[in-house]
């Protein structure tokens with residue numbers, strides 16, 4: 477019952493609570509730095525994973541992306557600012573935040589380590605070729621909305637018929653390069669890798685694995701999920717409320733010729749193999 481009250485209180489009084497200077501509002505609830513962070517990958521399914529973890533009664537999440545460790549202007553506001561972005565929790569609950577930009581930003585692992593070397597890291601990955609197209613589609617959507625000019629994907633991805641290794645969205649798909657920086661500081665067992673495609677196909681088994689990694693009792697159930705045929709994705713059901721992710725998730729992807737996509741797949745073959753070796757996991761990618 478206390479959990480329910482806390483959730484209701486949180487949604488109705490966020491703005492009031494956030495101006496209270498002391499992070500502790502009463503003897504049992506506080507804002508705490510995260511025990512677990514979803515560090516990426518961008519367009520990997522980070523929002524779905526966060527919302528699904530939030531089904532667990534012992535998990536409270538920061539709804540907005542916090543960007544503490546990857547943006548200097550936030551990092552320099554200090555740890556009290558970071559803590560103030562977190563939800564109220566009871567002792568024993570785990571605070572989780574997600575910022576997909578953390579995974580690829582070189583300054584993040586050492587900063588995170590210095591704040592909490594025991595933090596549990598969740599990395600949700602997806603076929604890096606599909607991820608790149610999704611990444612482009614998101615940028616394209618933003619540029620169109622802001623009336624900014626844009627280039628077709630093929631023009632950014634290919635230079636004189638070859639894959640352009642400098643294309644930012646491609647660099648974000650070279651998972652092994654980014655993971656190497658995390659593994660230089662954090663032990664492998666402190667990073668749980670979620671299969672983004674498996675989460676789309678059937679979320680429950682992925683959530684069971686995540687619960688185990690977070691050392692939480694199993695509370696997320698198969699009937700917390702139902703497949704929404706209109707949306708084409710699983711949506712969430714909890715205490716009679718149902719929730720689907722917004723329309724920015726699952727947009728139709730921008731077009732890319734089959735030839736260019738196959739070039740991309742060939743380019744990514746070796747980076748993917750290195751990633752599989754580093755993680756000890758394999759994925760069914762192109």
Ligand SMILES: Nc1ncnc2c1ncn2[C@@H]1O[C@H](COP(=O)(O)OS(=O)(=O)O)[C@@H](OP(=O)(O)O)[C@H]1O
Pocket residue numbers: 517518519520521522523524576610614675676709710711721724725726727
């Ligand atoms: N249940 C459910 N509902 C809707 N969407 C789902 C779900 N599970 C995973 N996904 C996939 O999440 C992709 C977006 O990933 P992120 O949330 O990490 O994007 S972002 O980086 O925060 O912008 C998004 O990618 P795109 O399909 O390319 O838009 C979805 O495929």
